[in-house]
Amino acid sequence: MSANAVRPARELLLKEYRGVLSTNSKSMPGFPFGSVVPYCLDADGNPLILISRIAQHTHNLQKDPKCSLLVGERGAEDVQAVGRLTLLAEAEKLSDELAIDAAATRYYRYFPDSANYHRAHDFDFWVLKPVRHRYIGGFGAIHWLNEVTLANPFAGKGEISMIEHMNSDHANAIAHYVELSGLPTTAPATLVGIDSEGMHLKIGEGIYWLAFPASCNTPTQVREALVLLARAEIWPTAEQAEA
Incomplete structure (x- = not known):
């Protein structure tokens, strides 16, 4: 059933951090224009991208905000046998200064080098607001999904506080998560990054999402999950956590 595909579709969006953005070409009317863009998810769980004002995508989106983002499992030998998600969306450029600051704070954690060219050049943050999702979980597992994204209850100061605390005081625990997974x-x-369903780790230029054994809706639950994982000998699954 489609309902059972919602979580794996959302987890794919969380696990990946780059996809093919396709926009309706302004210079070649009637043709889609696609190129790879990095992204992270904003407080509402929607893809957040940063693109130059002279980029083709910007020109295209200014004329027609309708677009799609194709995300697939990285490193797959057979791309038709693994999960992929096409997010059909309306792109919206951020213009409110508070929204831009919040986007920058989040985006720079994931892509710190982008802060340099964002300040030096004309770049804007855009949010891809989903209209519908097409998720394929492998051969025959094909679904149209309307509701996939999930707001992050910790976005903002709460998330920043947890992240800074873990990075400054619990580097050994983070190293254990890496080894365990x-x-x-x-x-x-x-x-x-920390969301209700897991956490994002940055290793070199790569970004990796690890799922919590169970969803966390409060900072206390996040702390309990992080302590559990720091003491675990194998990465616990949701079924093991419920047992």
Whole structure:
């Protein structure tokens, strides 16, 4: 059933941090224009992108905000056998200074190098507001989904406080999460995001999302999950957490 596809579709959006943005071409009317863009999810769980004012996408979106973002599982040998998500959306450029500041704070945690060219050049933040989702979980598992995104209850000062605390005081715990989940150890990991369903770690230039054993709706529940994972010998699944 489609309802069972909502969570894996959302987790795919969380796990990845780049996709193919397609817009309606202004210079070649009638043709879609696609290119790869990095993204993170904003406080409402919608993809947040940063693009130059001279980019083709900007010209296209200014004329027609309708677009799509294709996200697929990274590193797949058979792309038709793994999950992929096409998010049909209306793009909205952020213009309110408070919204821009909140977007910048979040986006720079995920992509710190972007702060330099954002300040030096004319770049704008855009939010992709979903209209509908097309999720394919493998052969035959095809679904149209209307509601996939989930707001982050910790976005803002609460999330920043938890992230700073973990990075400054619990680097060993973060290193344990990396070892436990089999993530790359090519560079030290830092925590860059926490949502109700998991956390984002940045390792070198890569971003990785790890699911909590159970959803967390309060900072106390996040703390309990992080302590549990720091003491775990294997990464617990949702079923194990409920047992």
